[in-house]
Amino acid sequence: MTPVERRASASLAAIFALRMLGLFLVLPVFALEAARYPGGDDPARIGLAMGIYGLTQGILQIPFGMASDWLGRKKVIIFGLLVFALGSFVAAWAPDLTWLIIGRSLQGAGAISAAVTALLADITRDEVRTKAMALVGASIGLMFALSLVLAPLLAAKIGLNGLFIVIGVLALAGIAVVIWWVPPEPAQHVDRPRGSLSEVLKHEGLLRLDLGVFVLHAVQLAMWVAIPALLVQAGLASSSHWQVYLPAVLASFVVMGAALFPLEKRGYLRAVFLVAVALIGLVQFALMGAAGQAVPSLAGLGALLFLFFCGFNILEASQPSLASRISPAHSRGAALGVYNTLQSLGFFAGGALGGWLAKTAGSQALFAGCGALMLLWLLVAWPMRAPGRHAGAPVSGPSGSEAAGAASAQPVKL
Numbered sequence: 001m002t003p004v005e006r007r008a009s010a011s012l013a014a015i016f017a018l019r020m021l022g023l024f025l026v027l028p029v030f031a032l033e034a035a036r037y038p039g040g041d042d043p044a045r046i047g048l049a050m051g052i053y054g055l056t057q058g059i060l061q062i063p064f065g066m067a068s069d070w071l072g073r074k075k076v077i078i079f080g081l082l083v084f085a086l087g088s089f090v091a092a093w094a095p096d097l098t099w100l101i102i103g104r105s106l107q108g109a110g111a112i113s114a115a116v117t118a119l120l121a122d123i124t125r126d127e128v129r130t131k132a133m134a135l136v137g138a139s140i141g142l143m144f145a146l147s148l149v150l151a152p153l154l155a156a157k158i159g160l161n162g163l164f165i166v167i168g169v170l171a172l173a174g175i176a177v178v179i180w181w182v183p184p185e186p187a188q189h190v191d192r193p194r195g196s197l198s199e200v201l202k203h204e205g206l207l208r209l210d211l212g213v214f215v216l217h218a219v220q221l222a223m224w225v226a227i228p229a230l231l232v233q234a235g236l237a238s239s240s241h242w243q244v245y246l247p248a249v250l251a252s253f254v255v256m257g258a259a260l261f262p263l264e265k266r267g268y269l270r271a272v273f274l275v276a277v278a279l280i281g282l283v284q285f286a287l288m289g290a291a292g293q294a295v296p297s298l299a300g301l302g303a304l305l306f307l308f309f310c311g312f313n314i315l316e317a318s319q320p321s322l323a324s325r326i327s328p329a330h331s332r333g334a335a336l337g338v339y340n341t342l343q344s345l346g347f348f349a350g351g352a353l354g355g356w357l358a359k360t361a362g363s364q365a366l367f368a369g370c371g372a373l374m375l376l377w378l379l380v381a382w383p384m385r386a387p388g389r390h391a392g393a394p395v396s397g398p399s400g401s402e403a404a405g406a407a408s409a410q411p412v413k414l
Contacts, residue, residue, distance in 0.1 A: 001128050004183050008123040009132040011181040012116055015077070017139035018170040018177070019084065019112070023053070024147035025154065025163050033160035039097035049101045051351055056108030058344035065114030065337020066197065069330070073119035074178055074185050077112045081175045084110030088168030092161045103164070110171075113343070114336040121324030121332055122186050129325060130264055134317035138253055145249045149242045200335045205326045208381055209319055210342045212277075215377045216315055217346035219280065219370045222354025223287065226363040227305070230291060234298040244302045252309035260314050270384055273318055277381060279311040281374030288367035 001009065034046045068076040084107050091103025117136070124132045154163055200206060231241050263272050283304050290296040290304070320339065327335035357366040 001124075001131065005124045005128055005132065007181070008120060008183050009135045011177055011183070012120045013135040013139040014177050014181070015081075015116060015174045016113075016136050017143050018174040019081070020140045021143040021147060021170060023107075023167075024144050025151050025167060026160065030160070033155060034097065034100060037094070037097045037100060042097075045097055045101070049097060049104050051348055052101055052105045053108035054344045054348040054351075056105045057111045057113075058108075058341050058348065060109055060111040061114050061341040061344060062197065062334065062337035064111045065118065065333040065335075065340070067333070068115035068118055069333035072185055073115045073122065073333070074182065076115040077119070077178050078175055080110040080112035080115065081171050081178070082110070084112075085168045085171035085175075088164050088171060092164035092168065094161070107167075108344075111340070111344075113340040114333055117320050117324065117340070118333045118336050119182070119185065121336075123183055126325055130269075130318055130321040131261055133321040133324075134256065134260065134313075136320075137313055137316035138256075140316070142249070145242070145246045149246065197334055197338075199328065200331050200338055203327070203335070205384070206323060206335055206338070208384060209323045210339055211380055212315070212377055213319055213339055214342040214346040214349070215373050216280075216312070216319075217343050218350035218353070219284070219373055220312065221347050221350030222357070222366060223284070223308075223370055225351070225354040225358050226287075226291065226366050227301075230287070230296050230301060230363070231298070234296045234301055236298055244298075244305060248302060248306040248309050251306055252313050255310045256313045256317065260317060264318075269318065272314060273322075273384070274378065274381060276311040276314040276318075277374060277378045280308055280315075281371050281378060283308045283311070284367045284371035284374060288364050288371065291363035291367060 030046075030050055034040050034049055039045060064076055064080060087103050087106025087109065089103075090106055091100055094100040094103055117133070120132055120136065121129060151163070154166070158166075228238060228241060231244060232238060236244065260272055263269070286304055287301075290301060320336070323336060323339045324332060353369075354366055357369055
């Protein structure tokens with residue numbers, strides 16, 4: 001990476017990290033703490049308060065992504081972080097569950113994922129794009145693991161409203177990162193053709209990736225409906241679950257770095273991608289077997305979670321990289337808006353359907369359903385072809401603009 005690419009990757013990963021830490025911090029304690037609010041005796045409303053974030057984010061990802069194509073990435077990112085911070089402070093002030101739901105919906109309305117990933121794609125070259133996206137994916141995984149450790153400790157000291165204040169401050173810190181650390185935005189929004197949403201929705205390769213990100217995050221959220229109970233069943237207290245999650249996440253980053261980047265350079269990106277999809281599917285069927293045991297093996301569950309995170313982190317790094325590389329440069333924000341919309345809807349569907357399956361048919365049926373979804377994704381993804389090296393090159397100067405124009409003029413399929 002060039003110094004500018006390293007700075008862009010680190011700063012935009014930091015924005016994702018600050019925002020995702022803010023989101024993840026409340027998840028381990030939200031249901032218990034929200035039950036203490038007036039109106040918190042209704043589990044359905046608590047579920048709505050948790051899930052409405054993903055719904056409003058899913059609705060607004062495409063408009064925010066398209067706006068970043070027209071108005072510029074940084075303006076949209078700063079506006080989204082301001083909305084997210086406002087929602088956090090409303091949730092911190094909330095006197096009852098209704099206002100907590102309003103605050104959570106405002107948090108989701110700060111839908112900046114598409115604009116952030118599009119800006120990262122604008123600034124980085126094709127050959128280092130996956131590595132840059134991997135830094136973002138790693139920051140999300142680390143924040144998830146860190147939140148499992150910090151959330152119970154912070155909630156005990158400052159409560160749920162205090163957590164939301166911390167989240168709002170983190171969002172404002174993200175704005176400072178955008179203004180003073182993120183490299184200048186390429187001047188690419190003036191003299192270039194304007195893309196359309198229909199162009200993105202007709203792109204076969206992008207549609208494959210959109211389905212993939214929906215399935216991946218639906219499975220991720222659905223399986224966590226049952227994983228905590230399996231760990232308790234295996235003899236590990238809920239307060240100690242981070243002792244399994246954290247080593248699994250950290251070790252999987254090592255595997256991803258050792259496998260994904262060297263193999264991508266050698267032209268094996270398609271093979272690594274498909275193996276990662278198949279691996280997560282196999283993990284689901286293995287978890288189905290573990291759920292049928294009276295006392296699951298704690299070591300076995302830890303190993304399966306490690307394998308899951310290996311596949312998950314590889315896909316988290318490669319999928320947005322591929323989406324940015326095969327999308328037309330003038331419609332990159334719109335393409336990543338659709339991509340992130342499907343990601344948010346995957347979270348929503350995974351939580352809703354996972355809870356329903358676990359309640360009506362049990363954990364084994366839940367993991368079987370997740371395995372079937374991964375098999376479907378594998379079949380859809382099988383015809384994919386990795387894009388050429390110059391698809392979606394950054395447009396950071398005259399030569400970059402020419403390269404981007406030449407690349408976008410040639411059809412690229414996945």
